[in-house]
Amino acid sequence: MSRVFNFSAGPAMLPQSVIERARAEMLDWRGSGMSVMEMSHRGKEYMSIAAKAEADLRELLAIPSHYKVLFLQGGASSQFAMVPMNLLRGMGAADYINTGDWSIRAIHEAEKYCKVNVAATTKADNFTSVPSQAELKLSSDAAYVHYCPNETIRGVEFPYIPETHGIPLVADMSSTLLSRPLDVSKFGLIYAGAQKNIGPAGLCVVIVREDLIGKTIPGTPTMFDYKIHADNESMYNTPATYSWYLAGLVFEWLKELGGLSAMAAINQRKAEKLYAAIDSSGFYTNPVARECRSWMNVPFMLPREEFNEHFLKEAKEAGLTTLKGHRLLGGMRASIYNAMPEEGVDALIAFMADFARRYG
Ligand code: PMP
Numbered sequence: 001m002s003r004v005f006n007f008s009a010g011p012a013m014l015p016q017s018v019i020e021r022a023r024a025e026m027l028d029w030r031g032s033g034m035s036v037m038e039m040s041h042r043g044k045e046y047m048s049i050a051a052k053a054e055a056d057l058r059e060l061l062a063i064p065s066h067y068k069v070l071f072l073q074g075g076a077s078s079q080f081a082m083v084p085m086n087l088l089r090g091m092g093a094a095d096y097i098n099t100g101d102w103s104i105r106a107i108h109e110a111e112k113y114c115k116v117n118v119a120a121t122t123k124a125d126n127f128t129s130v131p132s133q134a135e136l137k138l139s140s141d142a143a144y145v146h147y148c149p150n151e152t153i154r155g156v157e158f159p160y161i162p163e164t165h166g167i168p169l170v171a172d173m174s175s176t177l178l179s180r181p182l183d184v185s186k187f188g189l190i191y192a193g194a195q196k197n198i199g200p201a202g203l204c205v206v207i208v209r210e211d212l213i214g215k216t217i218p219g220t221p222t223m224f225d226y227k228i229h230a231d232n233e234s235m236y237n238t239p240a241t242y243s244w245y246l247a248g249l250v251f252e253w254l255k256e257l258g259g260l261s262a263m264a265a266i267n268q269r270k271a272e273k274l275y276a277a278i279d280s281s282g283f284y285t286n287p288v289a290r291e292c293r294s295w296m297n298v299p300f301m302l303p304r305e306e307f308n309e310h311f312l313k314e315a316k317e318a319g320l321t322t323l324k325g326h327r328l329l330g331g332m333r334a335s336i337y338n339a340m341p342e343e344g345v346d347a348l349i350a351f352m353a354d355f356a357r358r359y360g
Helices: 016-024 044-061 075-087 101-110 226-231 241-257 259-281 307-317 342-359
Strands: 067-072 093-098 115-121 142-147 169-172 189-193 204-209 297-300 332-335
Touching: 016 241, 044 067, 044 241, 044 259, 067 226, 075 101, 075 142, 075 169, 075 189, 075 204, 075 226, 093 101, 101 115, 101 142, 101 169, 204 226, 241 259, 259 297, 259 342, 307 332, 307 342
Parallel strands: 093 115, 093 142, 142 169, 169 189
Antiparallel strands: 067 204, 189 204, 297 332
């Protein structure tokens, strides 16, 4: 068996020990005589798996008790609609910070339900930075403020949490949740598609302050109502049982590693050494303002486009896969989420240096 270092932006690598454990438990989960995939979500075995996953996530992020944790489906993309449907609460407008492609998707969806005030945009610098707190034009009539702390495509990250003066802050943390400790109490709602740092695709985690839910706009589908999911412990309908179980194994892995501070130290080290290799190469470039460079998604360009194909082919031969940049940007992108081992980043850096020597 040979496993590659997979730099995919998502679905992304999972910790090997998690996959091994899932394999060991595949046919017979702890004497139940069945796979987790075959269990009733209402049976006591599965209920214990689900409850343990939630408890571990709460512990990892120190989620206060007045927040609900929901394990939903429909991806982060459904949240682009669910957020306005639930959080407008009779108000007609929301503030959105636009820092790139995923912010724009969220804005377009919200425009179907309310007036969107764009509180700031970094379009003028081609989304290579984030606005400062002073640049945010927050409005007084906003039901909430939405932003994307880590823009997965361009690798741009907020180095600070926006201050919204009591207006609920909503964050699309799809590509950054669990990469480091987080003060959940600063947010009204956090959502994240699972397929990067949490587990397999098919699951979306929502963390929401209890007092914000239960006032949906008229016509909201039952499945889009956070309160319904909260009241039913994310089992109003059949949840993504296996993805939820695997997410639980990832949470246990994080706890064994020492929690999110330990994870953050590793992530910071991985990102810093990769950016240092890019900046000192005289060959590769990354256009993002230094203080806004993502720990998770590292895009980089080669000096000539015709090198790209060679780079991808040779990298693959070296066991380094899925490095092709997003189709909007070209070039390369290395996503180095929690489960990417430091050796994977070291191997990529060594390969990049060798490639630059040969093609530079
Ligand atoms: N937001 C961000 C920041 C993302 O990176 C992604 C997926 N790459 C999405 C939203 C959409 O997620 P999903 O495919 O789960 O709907």
